Amino acid sequence: MEVALFGAGRIGRIHAGNLARQPGVTLRYVVDVDAGAASALAQQHGAQVTSADAVFADPRIGAVVIGSSTDTHADLIVRSAAAGKAIFCEKPVDLSVERARRCAEAVQRAGVACLIGFQRRYDPTFNAVRERIAKGEIGDPEMLVVTSRDPGAPPVAYLERSGGIFRDMLIHDFDIFRWILDDEAATVYATGSVLTDPAVGSVGDIDCTAVTIRTRKGRLCQINTTRRAAYGYDQRFEVIGSKGMLQANNHRPTEVVASTAAAVSCDLPEHFFLERYKAAYAAEMAHFFEALANGTKVRTSIDDGVAALVLADAATASWREQRIVTL
């Protein structure tokens, strides 16, 4: 199968490398507004730089990978669907629920496969928790506590266009919530503060949040987030069920333990998402082409993308309007 990649930035390069390892898959085109980046990446993988139009016009292209900026996703999804290409698109679908829903409709109408890049569902640790819950190891799930902390805030220029912390950062956690509890939100309560950097507040955003979701089945979920954890990227969750608890803990670069006169210590967590989810990105890409080959559903559908966005909107409204949002 021949594939076109939109976006030759950081995440685009990750996807290109993973594409190269799929048997029977060839990266033919790279598209990016930055001609230099497109050219360098294309050359590295023996692909050609081209335009979006050329991609959609080329019948040899069976699938596209969309890793370009968020504001391009909706248009590329709709056009890819119209052109009958299978779609692998980075999260989020869009910053607008309405536009995201239109994308989902376009995908459904076209009947193409569409995977939204919630890569955490492909992480070995997170995935093992999901499978062990499904096997009944902790009985019926009752509560979920999600810890989601970044090592540092992105530049303010990024924050301004990000849609706010709930759409930009917690969207992953909202997806994890839906996936792990296999349930939907009934009410959402969110609060937050600017505690790490006043600049975050200056663009109308917050950097620390506390979110509570009560599900239709009465289950409870709490999410705690900060943009700045001094010790690094902290990505944990724990699920309590009637028979026990499963915890997904951080990964470390090495398993060295040092004992000195000061303390017994181990490594910090893996630095950030590119390191922490390296295996997840690879598994996600393999999953996409396996699903295409086998005609099976993808694990992270565009409906999942819409649903996470709805939760992000609800949380944003709850925080801004200081009220409990009922869904």
Add this chain to the structure above:
Amino acid sequence: MEVALFGAGRIGRIHAGNLARQPGVTLRYVVDVDAGAASALAQQHGAQVTSADAVFADPRIGAVVIGSSTDTHADLIVRSAAAGKAIFCEKPVDLSVERARRCAEAVQRAGVACLIGFQRRYDPTFNAVRERIAKGEIGDPEMLVVTSRDPGAPPVAYLERSGGIFRDMLIHDFDIFRWILDDEAATVYATGSVLTDPAVGSVGDIDCTAVTIRTRKGRLCQINTTRRAAYGYDQRFEVIGSKGMLQANNHRPTEVVASTAAAVSCDLPEHFFLERYKAAYAAEMAHFFEALANGTKVRTSIDDGVAALVLADAATASWREQRIVTL
């Protein structure tokens, strides 16, 4: 110093044992409506069984330890204060904030020392976190996540008189919140469910809760609770600050690790509060008599007892009325 003990039940016996280890302290009287229990405990410690009236009338009694049922606390505090006795009283002060406040006033008027038994503040692990925060190890505290889970729910008969999960169980967590963040609540949001046993719901209570507190300084606190953790008594919290995180983890009976074909495993947490806080109960009693001897303030004052109760009331209202409570 000679001391009278009210209550010869489970917690009374713990306190009697710890009293016996304080140098220069003698347990003279035991008072309990259950004459048999009073007599057995008195005999074990060379004390006498007597009535409350006799205790308050005896000028040799310098301090009382109140470990009787919750509905007796307020009256005993007021009478002890009036009699000029120093007071060590189990939590809660009372189930009514109004009555608790009257107790606090009585104590203040009398000028007697009064320690409320929030024993967790005396736990070596919890206390070490507090001291390390005070030393600036994690900079300014920003978020607190409290995990507070019991191994199993008490009998329904107990629940009916307990004041509900927020006053009975989370009151400890509300105290931990105030103590660790050294801040006061601005808003409280609480939700909950009956997930472990329908009988809990039949008496108008819940067994799983999710509480969020936003403080006056904008800090965030989340508390997650269940009455039934299949793996035992789970008492952890973590504090995130500008420079890092401190976690207070569970204690285990032994440090054995077993590796078999099935898993690598360690002990369950210490079973329940009597085991987990054994050292804390001992340290709490020692602290009380040291404070009396030195004329210093007690770490857990009756004002702390009132403040925790105010939070429990706010959480109860938030849950019942499905609204965010502003304090």
Add this chain to the structure above:
Amino acid sequence: MEVALFGAGRIGRIHAGNLARQPGVTLRYVVDVDAGAASALAQQHGAQVTSADAVFADPRIGAVVIGSSTDTHADLIVRSAAAGKAIFCEKPVDLSVERARRCAEAVQRAGVACLIGFQRRYDPTFNAVRERIAKGEIGDPEMLVVTSRDPGAPPVAYLERSGGIFRDMLIHDFDIFRWILDDEAATVYATGSVLTDPAVGSVGDIDCTAVTIRTRKGRLCQINTTRRAAYGYDQRFEVIGSKGMLQANNHRPTEVVASTAAAVSCDLPEHFFLERYKAAYAAEMAHFFEALANGTKVRTSIDDGVAALVLADAATASWREQRIVTL
């Protein structure tokens, strides 16, 4: 039962405190060459200072606790046995195997109970490993790896009279070996070095050792020791059996975990033997009086004391003569 204590030093005070907690047991006499120490300890526990002769002549004394210096043990054991007193004696029995054997004979002849203070057998963690092996959790034990490291070497003046590292420090590990594997040594190989302080070498001793024991059943045991672990008192062992492994790990003062920009760290191990084995010393004393009350065998007999000393002698010979010693 009334008891006399020989030795009012550090370990004597520990034993006196534990004696005071045994129901029905009274400390009547304290004997020590240091009159001030004896007097202070006696006063604290309402006991009297007296002489050894007076102890042995007093028929009310049912048991003695020997915590005086090593060179007094043998004589006090023999005299206590002759006087028909039950004996609790700190390790070692003596530095001479021959004298230790004569003590064992005296005890046997007199038919008195005699517990040798290998307190590690009473530690909750170590004891749990022993019990879980006995229940078959790891099948048949095959190998034992013992890590035994002190936080720092004692003064050279102590080392000179200590009998050398194998008799002074590893005697505990030799006892653990016999107890955990429930087997006896066939061959012993020991080597060692002076690596931490040349002063240790100046008195003919070593500060780091590596010992290997092969048992009669062909099992293997390795012991590694140093007098100076910069991070504190390191007391671990692991047993491999046909079905798995059990590890006894260090205990920590608190369960705080700190995550900063530098590392994720936890407490150092409990500082030294008085802290690490506090619960073991208490359990050992309780075991002694329970055994006396019930007429059951003590867990750490004088024969165990002799056997550990034989291994210490074998290791010393192996190291000095650079040969494998067959027992």
Add this chain to the structure above:
Amino acid sequence: MEVALFGAGRIGRIHAGNLARQPGVTLRYVVDVDAGAASALAQQHGAQVTSADAVFADPRIGAVVIGSSTDTHADLIVRSAAAGKAIFCEKPVDLSVERARRCAEAVQRAGVACLIGFQRRYDPTFNAVRERIAKGEIGDPEMLVVTSRDPGAPPVAYLERSGGIFRDMLIHDFDIFRWILDDEAATVYATGSVLTDPAVGSVGDIDCTAVTIRTRKGRLCQINTTRRAAYGYDQRFEVIGSKGMLQANNHRPTEVVASTAAAVSCDLPEHFFLERYKAAYAAEMAHFFEALANGTKVRTSIDDGVAALVLADAATASWREQRIVTL
């Protein structure tokens, strides 16, 4: 650079996959006595099946990777050296120290690069320990304790040709010893037993060993090994120095922790060497081609291969002849 691979078995396939990821490196030839295996692997990587003679005659081949059976290593090394090819050869060089030394001489004479596949030196955890020692984190290293346990013994047919446990299994540990302590053995003592399967004894081998090395500088090293750890592949070591300890612990497939009514448990260690050292094999191959490109020394030279074999011979003699071997 064009490369030829000898051996298309399990380890050959690993190396071929890693070769494919080196920039500027092409796998041209695969050589194997098993024509089917050679053909399948060649096809997968776009290489050709050929003979050893053809490899050595082709001047385009700059390097060879030897992953064929142990008895072919010496001959292939000598011929590769004579043909001026850079050599990447799986451990061991040979089972005979004499032949291994002749290989080393041939390599030195030819002046070709030669890396022996002690892949553990390229493991992220093990390598981090080495680097942190070099930075002085634990001061001067004094003791090394190596735990090296396989999940199960290979078939007896394999054992018969393996050279015995010391040459087959502990050769890695001997290499780790030399690398971590940066020191050489002065004496070696080894003992062992047949405890897991009598069939091992029937071919004159053992399945459990305990080895002690004393170095020229007086440092101590203990290695404990078994062919059968019920819980999997256990590969740890710890180094004690004057300022602390560094431990290299096991890696796990996921970081899930499960808490149930039975226990708190985590994953077993990664299953066996292909899983545990996956990253190490990749890093080793990258290191080889970097060293070739930069003209720098390889981390694991053929002299290291000879030195580890000398230790294996010494340990074998010590065990067989029940004596301490002086080197």
